[in-house]
Amino acid sequence: MTATIHTLAIPSATRYLKDVRRFILRHARKAQLPDDAIEALQLAVDEACTNIIEHAYGGSTKHKVDIAIIVDPTRVMVRIRDRGQPFDQQSYIAPNVVALTRQGQAGGLGVHIIRKLMDQVEYLSEGRTNEIRLTKYRTH
Amino acid sequence: MASKIEVQENQLEGVLVLVPVGRIDSSNAPAFEKLINNHIDDGETNIIVDFGRLSFISSSGMRVLLIAAKSVRGSQGGKLVLCGMRDSIREIFSISGFDAIIPVVNTRADALNVK
Numbered sequence: 001m002t003a004t005i006h007t008l009a010i011p012s013a014t015r016y017l018k019d020v021r022r023f024i025l026r027h028a029r030k031a032q033l034p035d036d037a038i039e040a041l042q043l044a045v046d047e048a049c050t051n052i053i054e055h056a057y058g059g060s061t062k063h064k065v066d067i068a069i070i071v072d073p074t075r076v077m078v079r080i081r082d083r084g085q086p087f088d089q090q091s092y093i094a095p096n097v098v099a100l101t102r103q104g105q106a107g108g109l110g111v112h113i114i115r116k117l118m119d120q121v122e123y124l125s126e127g128r129t130n131e132i133r134l135t136k137y138r139t140h
Numbered sequence: 141m142a143s144k145i146e147v148q149e150n151q152l153e154g155v156l157v158l159v160p161v162g163r164i165d166s167s168n169a170p171a172f173e174k175l176i177n178n179h180i181d182d183g184e185t186n187i188i189v190d191f192g193r194l195s196f197i198s199s200s201g202m203r204v205l206l207i208a209a210k211s212v213r214g215s216q217g218g219k220l221v222l223c224g225m226r227d228s229i230r231e232i233f234s235i236s237g238f239d240a241i242i243p244v245v246n247t248r249a250d251a252l253n254v255k
Contacts, residue, residue, distance in 0.1 A: 014167035015143050021196070039228045046198050050166040109199040109236060116235045 003072035012053045012063040012082075017046050020067060024078065031071040037136045040117040044134050045078050047110035056084030056130065075119075077135045086130045087111075087123060143167040147175055148193075152248055155186045161193045164201030173204040180211050185218030188251040192224035202238055209242045219243070221251040 008023045010016040021042045028038040049065055057063045066081040115121055120135040145168040148159040156179060164172055179187065189205065191197075205220065212218030221243045225233070233239045243254045 014165065017165050017167055018163065036228060042196070043198060043232065046165055046196075050198065050200065054166065109202065113199055113232065113236060117232075 003070055005068055005070045007066065007068045009064055009066050010049075011061055012057045012065055012084075013061040014050060014053055017049060020049055021046055023067065024069060027069045027071065028076055031076050033076055033136065033138070037076075041076065041078065041134065041136055044114045044117045045080065047114050048080050048132050048134065051087065051110055052080065052082045052084060052130075056082050056087065058085070073138070075135050075137045077133055079131060079133050081129055081131050083128045084130065086125050087132070142170045145171045145175070147172070152188065153252060155188055155252060156184045157188045157190055157248060159190045159193055163196040164194065164204070165196065165198045166200035169198075169200035169204050172201060173207070176204065176208045177211075180208065185212050187212060187220045188248060189220065189222050190224045190248060190251075191222060191226070191229060194229070195226075197229060197232070199236075202233070202236065205242060206238065219254065221245060221254045223248055223251045 006023075006027050008020065010020060024042050024045050025038060028041055033041070045067070049067070052065055053059070053061075063082070063084065068079045070077045070079060114134065118134045119137045120133070122133040122135075124131040124133070145164065146161040148161065150157040150159070158176070158179075160172065176187070187208070205222070209220040212220050222233075223245050224247070225244060230239075230244065233242075233244055238244075243251075245251050245254060
């Protein structure tokens, strides 16, 4: 079973998110993922990168975000690495949208959307490197 | 530096219709928020946001709409209604629970009829 991998590195600034979405679109199309799965993957990757830029790196644009899309016969996985503050998934609580409206904010919504859209979401940390893996399985 | 956003503006039977073009992500959501807030500050209490020319929106853009909806609702009889969404975007609003808070309808005509 062979897998192909394509990589992209961006500075930690939100103006590069459109390049990330274009990168995902190009390779997910080549992988013949259905259109709805491609759109889901683009949004999930955008949300994950936004969280890294705004939270892990605290809005500092001096860092780097490494993105890889890995395609094999059973799935398409996007691996995103950073060296910022790790995401504490233990303390993550799914947002109550009604309560958020009352408070006038919607923090935590990105993670909620990622989990709803992806078939599998994994968080890893090794040394100072954090990694999130977003997977869509192929359905035949 | 925040990115720009293109938003077309129309009036329909006295209601402001905003048509964002292209994408709303975390890079240009602040520009979108500023534009909507300016209208609300100018006294607009009924706003339709037509998604017909929008290909992508992330939670940053959804957050802007959520805050704007809350703001106009705080005004007397104000409302913010969304229309013209493609299926994939509508699904995101559904799984996020946003469509339970902000009315989402098919057309501008439907939006005018939302009480």
